[in-house]
Amino acid sequence: MSERPVDEVTIADITRAADVGHGSFYLHFNSKNEVLTPVIQERAAEWGAHVQEHLENRDDPAEVVAFTTRHMARAALRDPLWRWYLTHSGVPVDDMRAAVGRFGARDFGTGIESGRFSVPDLDVWMRFTMGAYVSTLLGCVDLDEEAQGLAIDNMVEMMMRVVGLFPEEAHEIAHRPLGALAPPN
């Protein structure tokens, strides 16, 4: 995968590299998407840890979720593998949940427990938000970096409304200066 664009990597390349038969591949994986799932999850975990280290003295759950989501979405759109995955796998809500859900759920959970956030139903909220996230990022793939950043921040503004913040505060939190956090990738 590191040698050439993911579009040009075939199942045969993967089975050859892994020294398994083509039949065995399909026994374990339904598609190239499925092989990539652990890879994109691993990358998301790395970015999550990187962003986590740069939270500084942010302790309002709304600001933590907004800051993290804004950085993670930017990292996803910068990464060729994530871009490919986004555009080739429909709404991989359950995989995405596993990928970004770990810290997302932690930060969001803090907001719920403290009463900072309120949603009518946790499962519906999770599916709603992951679908909104994937669909919005898909619409950003062909934009330039500045337009991507603006779309991401507007998406985060709406996510803040979804967890119960009033529109004015949602706007303010989603558009604060991002600081000098360097890209993790």
Add this chain to the structure above:
Amino acid sequence: MSERPVDEVTIADITRAADVGHGSFYLHFNSKNEVLTPVIQERAAEWGAHVQEHLENRDDPAEVVAFTTRHMARAALRDPLWRWYLTHSGVPVDDMRAAVGRFGARDFGTGIESGRFSVPDLDVWMRFTMGAYVSTLLGCVDLDEEAQGLAIDNMVEMMMRVVGLFPEEAHEIAHRPLGALAPPN
């Protein structure tokens, strides 16, 4: 399509019924999903017109959008073709936009023009909301009718927050009695 479950309909059945060659089919359509797109769009338009006739004296754009979305989502989950489409086509955001976008955009536009709704960006809002809609409905496919209805209403509550309503009013509008509108299908 009316004769048996959509899962059992093959491309060969479609080309035979339409009296065209298999090659011609692929010249025009990329997949079975694509053939279905106009069909599901047509159904959505019928439901939309049906719901439209039963709006009665609702004239608040928030109530119109909530009432319409609650009925349309219920109709989609009741319809075998829509269920198949939802579970087999990833995030068909652009197709969905064409399918439910016509009246959705009209009702939503009224809310924007009147100042009842406000969103940070129209395109981002549309992708965000369609992604949330598809993803939430996908999560409802295997629930019973009562649980589906509750999940749909909770989704609509979050959609009302997204367009700028305060949480309390969003909740109230998304859970009003639905009235005696009979299913269109």
